[in-house]
Amino acid sequence: MAAHAVEEHTHTSASKYIQIAVVLFALTALEVLLYEACFGHLKESMPGLASSLGPYFVQLLLILSAFKFWLVAMFYMHLKFDMKVLSWVFGFSLVIASVVILALIALFTYNRTLWWIGGVKW
Amino acid sequence: MPTPHNTEAAATMTTAVIDHHDAPEHEEHHSSMPIDNRKLAIWTFIGSECLFFASLISTFLVYRGQSLKGPGPKDIFSVPLVTFGTAVLLFSSFFVVMALNGAQEGNRKKLITWLSLTVLAGCFFIGMQVYEFSHFYHEGMGYTTNLFSASFYTLTGFHGTHVAIGTLWLATVLKDAIKGNVPKEKALNLELAALYWHFVDVVWIIIFPVVYLMSLGS
Amino acid sequence: MATTVLDPTHAHAAKRSAVVEWLTTVDHKKIGILYGASAFIFFLIGGLEALIIRTQLMKPDNTLVSPEMYNQLFTMHGTTMIFLAVMPLSAMFFNFFVPLLIGARDVAFPRLNAMSFWVFLLGGLFLNASFLMGAAPNGGWFGYAPLSSRQFAGGLNMDFWVIGLQILGIASLAAGVNFFTTILNMRAPGMTLMRMPMFVWMTLITQILVLLSFPVITVALIMLMADRTFGSSFFSWAGGGDPMLWQHLFWVFGHPEVYILILPAFGIISEILPVFSRKPLFGYSAMVFSGAFIAFLGFGVWSHHMFSTGMGPLADSFFSLMTMLIAIPTGVKIFNWIGTIWGGSVQLKTPMWFALGFIAMFIIGGLSGVMHSVAPADLQQTDSYFVVAHFHYVLFGGSIFALTAGGYYWWPKMFGRMLDEKLGMTHFWLMLVGFNLTFFPMHFAGLLGMPRRIYTYPAGLGFELYNMMATAGAFLLGISFLVFIVNVIKTWRGPANAPADPWGGATLEWAIPSPPQEFNFPKLITVHEKDALWQMKREAGVSRLPEPDLVSGKGIHMPGPSWWPLVVAFGILIFFIGFMMKDPWAFPFRPVNILGFAITTFGIFKWAYEAPDAHAPQH
Numbered sequence: 001m002a003a004h005a006v007e008e009h010t011h012t013s014a015s016k017y018i019q020i021a022v023v024l025f026a027l028t029a030l031e032v033l034l035y036e037a038c039f040g041h042l043k044e045s046m047p048g049l050a051s052s053l054g055p056y057f058v059q060l061l062l063i064l065s066a067f068k069f070w071l072v073a074m075f076y077m078h079l080k081f082d083m084k085v086l087s088w089v090f091g092f093s094l095v096i097a098s099v100v101i102l103a104l105i106a107l108f109t110y111n112r113t114l115w116w117i118g119g120v121k122w
Numbered sequence: 123m124p125t126p127h128n129t130e131a132a133a134t135m136t137t138a139v140i141d142h143h144d145a146p147e148h149e150e151h152h153s154s155m156p157i158d159n160r161k162l163a164i165w166t167f168i169g170s171e172c173l174f175f176a177s178l179i180s181t182f183l184v185y186r187g188q189s190l191k192g193p194g195p196k197d198i199f200s201v202p203l204v205t206f207g208t209a210v211l212l213f214s215s216f217f218v219v220m221a222l223n224g225a226q227e228g229n230r231k232k233l234i235t236w237l238s239l240t241v242l243a244g245c246f247f248i249g250m251q252v253y254e255f256s257h258f259y260h261e262g263m264g265y266t267t268n269l270f271s272a273s274f275y276t277l278t279g280f281h282g283t284h285v286a287i288g289t290l291w292l293a294t295v296l297k298d299a300i301k302g303n304v305p306k307e308k309a310l311n312l313e314l315a316a317l318y319w320h321f322v323d324v325v326w327i328i329i330f331p332v333v334y335l336m337s338l339g340s
Numbered sequence: 341m342a343t344t345v346l347d348p349t350h351a352h353a354a355k356r357s358a359v360v361e362w363l364t365t366v367d368h369k370k371i372g373i374l375y376g377a378s379a380f381i382f383f384l385i386g387g388l389e390a391l392i393i394r395t396q397l398m399k400p401d402n403t404l405v406s407p408e409m410y411n412q413l414f415t416m417h418g419t420t421m422i423f424l425a426v427m428p429l430s431a432m433f434f435n436f437f438v439p440l441l442i443g444a445r446d447v448a449f450p451r452l453n454a455m456s457f458w459v460f461l462l463g464g465l466f467l468n469a470s471f472l473m474g475a476a477p478n479g480g481w482f483g484y485a486p487l488s489s490r491q492f493a494g495g496l497n498m499d500f501w502v503i504g505l506q507i508l509g510i511a512s513l514a515a516g517v518n519f520f521t522t523i524l525n526m527r528a529p530g531m532t533l534m535r536m537p538m539f540v541w542m543t544l545i546t547q548i549l550v551l552l553s554f555p556v557i558t559v560a561l562i563m564l565m566a567d568r569t570f571g572s573s574f575f576s577w578a579g580g581g582d583p584m585l586w587q588h589l590f591w592v593f594g595h596p597e598v599y600i601l602i603l604p605a606f607g608i609i610s611e612i613l614p615v616f617s618r619k620p621l622f623g624y625s626a627m628v629f630s631g632a633f634i635a636f637l638g639f640g641v642w643s644h645h646m647f648s649t650g651m652g653p654l655a656d657s658f659f660s661l662m663t664m665l666i667a668i669p670t671g672v673k674i675f676n677w678i679g680t681i682w683g684g685s686v687q688l689k690t691p692m693w694f695a696l697g698f699i700a701m702f703i704i705g706g707l708s709g710v711m712h713s714v715a716p717a718d719l720q721q722t723d724s725y726f727v728v729a730h731f732h733y734v735l736f737g738g739s740i741f742a743l744t745a746g747g748y749y750w751w752p753k754m755f756g757r758m759l760d761e762k763l764g765m766t767h768f769w770l771m772l773v774g775f776n777l778t779f780f781p782m783h784f785a786g787l788l789g790m791p792r793r794i795y796t797y798p799a800g801l802g803f804e805l806y807n808m809m810a811t812a813g814a815f816l817l818g819i820s821f822l823v824f825i826v827n828v829i830k831t832w833r834g835p836a837n838a839p840a841d842p843w844g845g846a847t848l849e850w851a852i853p854s855p856p857q858e859f860n861f862p863k864l865i866t867v868h869e870k871d872a873l874w875q876m877k878r879e880a881g882v883s884r885l886p887e888p889d890l891v892s893g894k895g896i897h898m899p900g901p902s903w904w905p906l907v908v909a910f911g912i913l914i915f916f917i918g919f920m921m922k923d924p925w926a927f928p929f930r931p932v933n934i935l936g937f938a939i940t941t942f943g944i945f946k947w948a949y950e951a952p953d954a955h956a957p958q959h
Contacts, residue, residue, distance in 0.1 A: 013223055021216035028212060031331055032205050039339045040201065057339050061331040068327045076219050077320045083157050085524065086165045093169030096552050096639055097176035100592055104180040107588065107643070107655055114652045154527035159448040163521045170513060170551040177559035177589060181574070190580040265570055269580045272572040276563065294948075 020075050027068050034060055164314050168321045171284075175325050178277040182333060189268035195337035198258055207250040208330045211285075214243030215323040218292070218316045225313075228306035230299065237296045237312070240319070244289030251282045274333065281329060284322045291315045356901075364901035366450035367858060371457050372436030373754065378461050379428035385468065386420035387818060389413045394778075394814040397807050400799035410795035411478035412497070416467075418481030419501065422601065423508050424464045426735065429743045430604035431460075434519055434543050436754060440849035440856065441537045443528025443865045443872075448521040450899045451947060456515040458909030463507035466913060470500035477501035480793065482594065483564065485575030485586040490568045496920060502565045503916045509554045509561070510912060516550035519543060528848070530867035534628070537847045538621060541628050542607030545635045549596040549603070552639070557593035560586060569919055584649060591642035599638045601735060603631060605742030606673060609695050612749050613677055615843050616692035617684025620871055623676040630669030637666050647718045656715040663713035670706055674699065689843070690764030694745030697772050701737025705730060708783070723793075726786025732779045744771070744824075752838035756855045763827035770820035777813025781806035840888050846871040853888050859896040904947035911940030 036042045038057045043050045053060065074080040079087050153159075217240040224232030255275070263271045295312050298304050304311055356364075365371060393413050396404045405413065435453065439446055447453050470476040475496040479488040483505075488498045523544045527536070536544075563574040564586065573579020575586045614621045621627060643651060643659040651659075677699055686692070708730040712718045721727055744767075751759050785806040790797060797803050841850040848865060849856070851873055869875040877885055915936025 014220060017216060017219045017223070021213065024212050024216075025209060028205070028208055028330075031335060032201065035201065035335045035339055058336055061335055065327050065331045069324050072215060072320055072324050072327065076215050076323075077317055083155065085155060085157070086162070089162075089165050089169045090172075092548075093172040093552060097172040099639065100173065100176050100556070101180045101183070103640075104585075104588055104592075105183055107651065108184045108582075108584075110652055110655060111584070111650075153525055154529075154531065155525055157525065159521050159525050162525055163448065163517050166517045166520045166551060170516070170555055173552050174555035174559060177556045177592075181559070181563065181585065181589075184585060185574075185581070188580050188582070265566075266572045266579075269573065272563075272566065272574060276566065294945075 016075065020071055024068055024071060027064050031061060031064050034064075158310060160314055161310065161317075164317050168317065171321065171325075175277075175281075175328075178273075178280060179328065179332060182273040182277050185269040185273050186337065189270045191268055193261065193263050193267070194270055195274075195334075198261055198263055199334055199338055200254075201334070201338065203250065203254060204330065204334050207247055207254075208326060210243050210250070211247050211323050211326050214240050214247070215320050217243060218312075218319050222309065222312050222316050225299075225304055225309040226306065230302070230304075233299050233304065233312070234296065237292065237299060241289055241293050241296055244285055244292065244319075247285055248282060248289065251278065251285075255279075277333065278329065281322070281325055284325070288315070288319045288322050292319060361901065363906055364454075364903050366446075366454050366899050366902060366905070368435050368439050368447050368450065368453060369754075369856060369858075369860075371453055372432050372434075374457050375428050375435055375460070376432035376754075378457075378464065379425055379432060382420055382424035382464055382468075383429070384821070386417050386425050387821065389417040389420065391814055391818055393417060394811040396795060397797075398811040399808070400797055400804060402796055405795065407795045408478065411793075412471075412476035414793055415477045415480050415501070416471075419467065419477060419505075421735070422481060422597070423505065424467070426601050426739045426743070427512070428460055428464075430546070430601070430739075431456075431515060433539070433604065433608065433743075433746055433750070434515070434546075437750060437849060438519060438522060438540055438543055439526070440753075440852070440860060441540050441847050442523065442526060442531055443848045443861060443867065444522065444526040445860050445896070446899065447518055448526055449518050451902050451905050452514055452518050454902070455905035455908055456511045456518065458906050459514070459912055460508060460511035462909055462913045463504055463511060466507060466917070467500055467504035470497065470504075475500065477504075482590055483586075484590075485564060485567070485583045486577075488564060488568075489576055490571070491576065491578075493568075499568065499920045502561050502568065503919055506558060506561050506565070507913060507916050509558050512550050513554050516547045516554070520547040520551065523547070528861075528865050528867050531872070534625065535867055535870045535872070538610035538624070538627055539604070539607035542603045542610070542631055545631050546600050546603045549600050549635055549638065553593045553596035553600070556589055557597075560589035560593070565919055569922075584646075587646055587649065588642070591645045592639070594645065595642040596635070596638045598734075599635055601739050603635070605698065605739045606631065608742045608746035608749070609677060609698055611847065612691050612695040612745055613680045614871070615749075615845050616687045616689060616695070617681050618687070618844070619680060619684040620846070620874075621676070622679035622682075623672075624870060626672055627676055630672040633669040634666060637662060637669075641666060644713060644715075644718070647715045648722045660713055660715045664710065667706070667710050667713075674703060674706075687843075689748075690759070690761055690768060691745045691749035691843075693765065693768045694741055694748060697768065698738060698741040698745060701733055701741055701772075701775065705733025705735075705737050708733065721786065723791055724786035725782040725790045725792060728792055729779050729782035729786060732782070736775060736779070741771075741775075749843070750849075752842050753849055753854050753856070755832075756836040756838045757831045757834065758838050758842060759831055760827050763823055763830070767820050767823045767827065770816055770823060774813045774816030774818075774820055778810045778817060779813070781809040781813075785810075841873075841884060844884065846874045848872055851876070851885065851888065853890055857890065857893060859893045859898055862891045862893060862896070900951075902947070902950060904943050904950060908940055908943035908947065911936050911938075911943050915940060 033042075034053065034057065037046060037049050038054045039050075073090065079090065155162075217236050221233050221236035221240060224230070224234075224236055258271075265272055265275050292315050295304060295315050298311070362370065362374065365374075392405060393410070396402050396410060396413075435447070435457075467477070473496060477483075477500050478497045479493055479501065483498065483501055486492050488502070523536070523540055563572070566572045567574050567576065567581075573581045575581050575583045577583070610621055610627060641659055641662045643655060644663045647656055647659075681696075708726070712721060712727070712730065748759055748764055751757070785803050788802050788806075790801070790803045790806075797807075838854040840853050842854075843850070848861075848867075851865065852860060865872070873885075877883060913936070915933055918930055918933030918936055921930065921932050
């Protein structure tokens with residue numbers, strides 16, 4: 001792999017890395033702006049934006065971070081150019097990790113809802 | 123130029139150029155895939171770490187809003203500070219790919235410059251976290267104050283520990299590089315540390331919105 | 341031996357004392373033997389605990405042990421058997437045989453392999469040292485909060501458990517990374533994934549389970565330790581925490597752990613049945629995929645351990661359904677094993693008897709498992725002896741029968757000696773009868789309502805006969821393993837009589853001398869088919885290949901021994917012991933933790949900069 005990676009790196013060298021760094025930074029700025037627009041300092045000055053983006057705040061944040069995550073994994077960690085097996089190792093772990101997070105959140109939310117409704121706990 | 127998955131040629135070249143710290147034999151090492159053992163191992167470890175952080179993040183999320191008393195995230199988080207720390211960590215990921223680029227080109231000066239910047243960025247992030255934690259502590263949020271504090275400190279504290287280990291690892295490679303012990307053929311030594319470093323970075327890419335922004339919003 | 345081994349490491353090793361050699365070895369075969377020996381001793385300790393438990397329960401209102409002692413005994417019995425006996429006994433086979441089966445000279449990271457073993461051993465000794473302090477863990481192998489929290493378990497007892505399991509987790513994770521890499525990357529030329537022996541496949545899947553489930557228990561243990569040591573309230577209602585989160589995290593780990601215990605057993609059985617039926621494994625690819633399917637589903641069924649916690653009908657139904665699904669791939673495996681024997685030329689040697697015993701016993705355990713998957717039925721069975729019967733049928737009737745089968749099958753390869761067939765058969769029949777006598781009556785005791793984990797029971801509830809039978813069976817089981825020990829001692833004193841290929845094997849380990857030389861394969865073998873050795877024999881037109889020669893191994897470069905894995909393992913142990921320290925050794929300085937951390941870091945640095953053949957002279 002090393003020989004092949006060296007080849008690739010001479011192709012995808014510094015300029016590509018810089019572009020990605022710029023995108024990553026812009027996305028982070030967007031995340032913070034989104035927060036400021038929905039809940040922070042910008043809320044008062046732009047109430048229309050806040051009320052239209054507010055309900056989708058969490059979803060938008062997750063999409064933005066997922067994109068950043070993907071950029072780093074694909075280009076900085078070279079998954080795009082490396083052997084497929086590495087993508088499988090990482091991808092499968094991520095799938096199981098997401099399943100665990102989502103399932104635990106679902107289980108606890110569901111259980112607490114049953115508690116709140118009362119009477120239908122069993 | 124070998125095609126990406128040309129096994130035999132690539133395997134031969136891999137074994138020829140890579141220093142096997144732990145491979146059982148040098149002359150006749152056979153790899154069933156054209157990939158170095160250490161690289162596969164670090165990815166496997168990273169896969170395992172996904173579940174480690176998934177459990178910590180689950181705990182944080184399950185306990186969101188369950189604390190019996192304050193302070194809560196809204197009383198304590200400061201967005202500008204942590205945004206700055208996030209940016210530094212993102213940039214350090216960029217620094218380390220540039221360093222790796224230098225190592226793979228055999229450009230020692232480029233390697234040392236960018237790697238030094240990475241180590242500095244790592245130290246800066248740790249410094250930011252130490253400042254943040256001590257600030258929170260003085261605001262009255264100790265580890266055992268409530269569920270939020272305990273799950274927040276555990277999650278970000280373990281991330282910080284990973285940053286510290288990564289910084290130490292990169293600093294060790296930097297020391298080797300300064301001594302001239304990271305030539306082109308040993309770029310993998312840096313690549314392994316860099317992969318770990320990027321992983322620590324992507325974990326923060328999740329933690330920043332999920333822990334900070336989402337706790338402040340909604 | 342006519343030839344002397346000329347490879348540098350070996351020549352050097354001759355100058356080192358035997359103790360030093362074993363302490364610093366990085367040879368996967370030696371590490372395998374170390375795993376086996378330690379795990380067998382822990383198995384005997386766990387067995388002794390079981391015998392005390394059974395003696396206490398032999399008759400109603402018995403007073404052999406106090407309730408407090410009983411809690412410690414059943415907790416340590418479970419913890420020992422799972423983490424210190426079955427897992428490391430499987431690890432013995434991974435270590436010794438995975439490199440041989442894939443035609444490699446060693447694992448991917450020999451020193452990491454040594455570290456795994458030392459961390460495991462020190463962790464196991466640490467857990468058992470609790471008995472010396474009169475404070476063995478007493479909250480069950482599942483350590484349910486708040487029974488394991490500071491409030492209800494104030495002493496050192498559960499500290500030992502919480503810390504011991506974290507130490508053992510490190511050993512498992514390191515081994516997981518190592519074997520995953522080894523199997524994917526160190527296969528002999530031509531050994532594609534779908535030509536790998538089934539044991540290697542099951543090992544690979546087991547490592548995936550280890551890698552993805554152990555981090556979860558590690559996090560749970562860290563939080564429990566924080567509750568106990570630092571006073572947080574992750575799992576305490578008083579601080580807003582939820583003990584249910586402990587149960588969920590524990591079983592997110594705990595259910596894959598069950599497959600970590602049984603999949604290696606499936607692999608062993610899938611090696612033995614074809615060899616003693618003289619027929620290739622029936623449905624090879626179905627076996628691979630059903631193994632992978634079991635592992636994948638294994639991450640989606642954990643809450644079936646928690647039906648009685650009131651998760652609600654939707655969650656109960658979901659986990660019931662997922663659990664029932666697992667019966668399908670497991671059934672596929674059982675049919676394929678039977679299909680392998682069907683029409684074969686069956687050779688009824690000891691390993692084959694144990695393998696057949698495994699199939700029968702595992703079917704019984706599997707069926708009672710399906711009964712548990714039905715949530716309403718489980719509410720009746722949970723926490724009763726019916727459950728105890730079920731999981732012993734899969735863990736003992738499954739894992740231990742298969743590991744014993746593997747022991748008899750591979751013993752000649754490991755030690756160069758054939759075990760005695762007559763004593764082996766005695767062992768088998770005593771074990772089969774003893775096992776069923778112990779655990780079958782527990783089904784009835786459980787259905788009559790006898791709860792688990794009680795130290796005694798009053799007369800007149802109908803439990804007496806079943807408990808008496810179980811106790812008698814337990815002693816029979818104990819005797820069966822004494823027969824095994826006698827067998828080992830007897831044959832050890834005899835000549836080294838094992839040929840390279842005593843059973844007419846199908847896989848590469850039988851192509852080399854018994855026991856194998858340090859470098860395993862003088863020349864790397866190129867594999868062309870599944871059952872590589874059978875194919876080689878067919879090609880040569882013989883039923884047995886000629887006895888392989890011992891060769892000098894000159895020029896084969898093997899990794900040198902190293903002290904650093906042992907040093908790092910000690911550092912890890914000391915680091916974790918630091919968390920038991922209460923004031924004045926505690927916050928903010930925690931000197932013991934810092935010392936342990938310093939030793940670990942020092943060891944890792946020395947290790948990283950140690951040349952792989954540091955102790956071997958130049959050649």
